[in-house]
Amino acid sequence: xxxxxxxxxxxxxxxxxxxxxxxxxxxxxxxxxxxxxxxxxxxxxxxxxxxxxxxxxxxxxxxxxxxxxxxxxxxxxxxxxxxxxxxxxxxxxxxxxxxxxxxxxxxxxxxxxxxxxxxxxx
Amino acid sequence: xxxxxxxxxxxxxxxxxxxxxxxxxxxxxxxxxxxxxxxxxxxxxxxxxxxxxxxxxxxxxxxxxxxxxxxxxxxxxxxxxxxxxxxxxxxxxxxxxxxxxxxxxxxxxxxxxxxxxxxxxxx
Numbered sequence: 119x120x121x122x123x124x125x126x127x128x129x130x131x132x133x134x135x136x137x138x139x140x141x142x143x144x145x146x147x148x149x150x151x152x153x154x155x156x157x158x159x160x161x162x163x164x165x166x167x168x169x170x171x172x173x174x175x176x177x178x179x180x181x182x183x184x185x186x187x188x189x190x191x192x193x194x195x196x197x198x199x200x201x202x203x204x205x206x207x208x209x210x211x212x213x214x215x216x217x218x219x220x221x222x223x224x225x226x227x228x229x230x231x232x233x234x235x236x237x238x239x240x
Numbered sequence: 241x242x243x244x245x246x247x248x249x250x251x252x253x254x255x256x257x258x259x260x261x262x263x264x265x266x267x268x269x270x271x272x273x274x275x276x277x278x279x280x281x282x283x284x285x286x287x288x289x290x291x292x293x294x295x296x297x298x299x300x301x302x303x304x305x306x307x308x309x310x311x312x313x314x315x316x317x318x319x320x321x322x323x324x325x326x327x328x329x330x331x332x333x334x335x336x337x338x339x340x341x342x343x344x345x346x347x348x349x350x351x352x353x354x355x356x357x358x359x360x361x362x363x
Contacts, residue, residue: 145321
């Protein structure tokens with residue numbers, strides 16, 4: 119691997135179980151993490167639903183890949199940002215199924231995203 | 241200044257964004273920017289399908305990707321897991337259903353491309 123390691127942002131914008139985007143994003147995040155790449159996770163729009171607790175994907179025949187989120191710290195994925203405005207618009211409390219999620223204003227969200235060299239949107 | 245570029249294509253060949261991605265790569269080459277590779281992920285892997293039949297009066301996006309590899313040696317990487325999920329891997333021969341200009345790779349290749357290039361663009 120070359121030495122010019124990049125700061126990577128994974129931007130999640132889709133609800134977890136309607137499409138495969140959230141799972142694809144998770145796979146990418148874990149790979150970047152395992153390559154010791156500095157990677158942050160961002161949740162915006164319907165993507166915030168990926169952080170909400172007590173979901174029952176089994177009743178629609180979907181594997182609960184959100185459980186894997188609890189492994190983020192083992193992959194050094196410690197920067198997890200969620201857009202406050204997106205939570206408010208969906209009437210969701212800031213209660214998440216993993217720890218260490220930082221709720222930030224849309225302005226902070228934007229500023230933080232811009233601190234990354236590469237953004238991958240799912 | 242951007243001197244090298246990597247492109248991630250997550251759009252299907254039925255989306256015009258695949259063509260936009262191609263145009264970005266083409267323009268970069270013309271501007272003497274090194275394109276370290278194109279990585280196809282999610283529905284983007286369908287851009288490698290050998291049996292995609294696009295009507296002859298429509299844009300032949302697959303031919304454009306192939307030409308990019310043949311004439312400019314731009315590496316075209318397919319995420320193998322995404323390709324498997326979309327029926328592109330024939331059990332007896334990995335390359336039976338995809339054009340030979342495309343290489344089956346893992347997500348690790350995406351990490352490499354991210355690091356090798358000054359800039360990463362996703363469409």
